[in-house]
Amino acid sequence: MSAPLLEASGLVKTFGTNRVLRGVDVQVPSGSVTCLIGPSGSGKTTVLRSLNGLEAPETGTVRIDDVALDWAARPDARAVSRLRAQSGMVFQSHNLFPHLTVLENVTAGPVLAQGRPRAEARAEARELLGRVGLADKADAYPVQLSGGQQQRVGIARALATRPRVVLFDEPTSALDPELVGEVLRVMQSLAAEGWTIVVVTHEMRFARQVADQVLFLDGGVVVESGPPAEVLVEPRERRTRQFLQRLLDPL
């Protein structure tokens, strides 16, 4: 078996006196979908943000493809941004650039950061917008779109820099329920195209149907991991069972 595309090990992160990550390992094979699930405060978002350096763990290593980072060695901003360039990110609250059009949002990375030719970036951005079903919204401003459309622009923007891995931080949690489907369907199609995806999510149906592996986190550690058919259907750990039970029956 070849080495995983993304590999993180021994991630430890403390906020003040609160140790949110207590040694987390993640391995993501190329072309696979990994779902991070767990109760709020379990550290799943911190794990995701450690993979692109939006959080700086105290110790642990992250490697994506051939770019590796040892957090204990206090890497400088350059090293962190080299790791960050390996991935794209979709945020819970989309974080689109409100002063730019949809097309400019998507070309911002390729043109302003990667220095690619504008015409080429625009053509590719239009193609990406077509793939997320928003070809006709290229000249709109984000404020003119629905929440689901905004999130799909966010996905196109994340893909535009041609990342090796796409990180999703609760991409549907801020959406009205009827808009969740359109975003999940786009994510599902990306998975089918072979993108490598890591998702923090509460959408268990998505995890069931699309994920190749599910990591259940609680208290800053990976309590249980494996294929969704095991972790979500026949969990070995009591904490996993309790968590799934609460999702199933909130009252």
Added chain:
Amino acid sequence: MSTIDWDLVRTSLGPLLGGLLRGTLPLTALSFVLGLALALVIALMRLSGRRVVSALARAYVSLVRGTPLLLQLFIVFYGLPSLGLTIDPFPSAIIALTLNVGGYASEAVRASILAVPRGQWEAAMTVGMNRTTTLRRVVLPQASRIAVPPLSNTLISLVKDTSLVSTILVTELLRKAQEIAAPSFAFFTLYGVAAVYYWVVCLALSFGQTRLETRLSRYVAA
């Protein structure tokens, strides 16, 4: 005897307009533009992670805000010559006003930068932008919209503050009015005309502020 000498109003309109166009407006425009540039530098220094840098900026703002503008003008024009540095009235005025605007406006600029959500920095970094590009292409365009109301205040105050430079021999609107009024003692008339000129300029600027706010808010939720 009539309080307002209408003939004098008519004959002084032109010369006072000259004082406005050759003195007040260039002073305002130059020191505002230079002051804004200085304000951006000071604001970025205050936001810097380096303690010494941000402390320097804080000390500067404190000094500017803690002393009268008139005194700042006097130090540049009357004070510096005793250190062997003599500067002409007009450049002295520009220097003092720029330093003053820089101090005040830096707080508005800093607050506006801080008002741009953290998620904007993060999104820019995840598409590969470095700090400078993020600041230029993502943060400052949004901050400038937020900064329009407070900076308009600064600009409108500045228009009137330029009248203080009449005390260091710069011929602007107020000094022109004094010069014309002195021989005839028609102070009420001339100061009245000058007041109308200041007011009209400030009205025009307020109008411009409203238009600018409308234009910049096109991408913000209604």
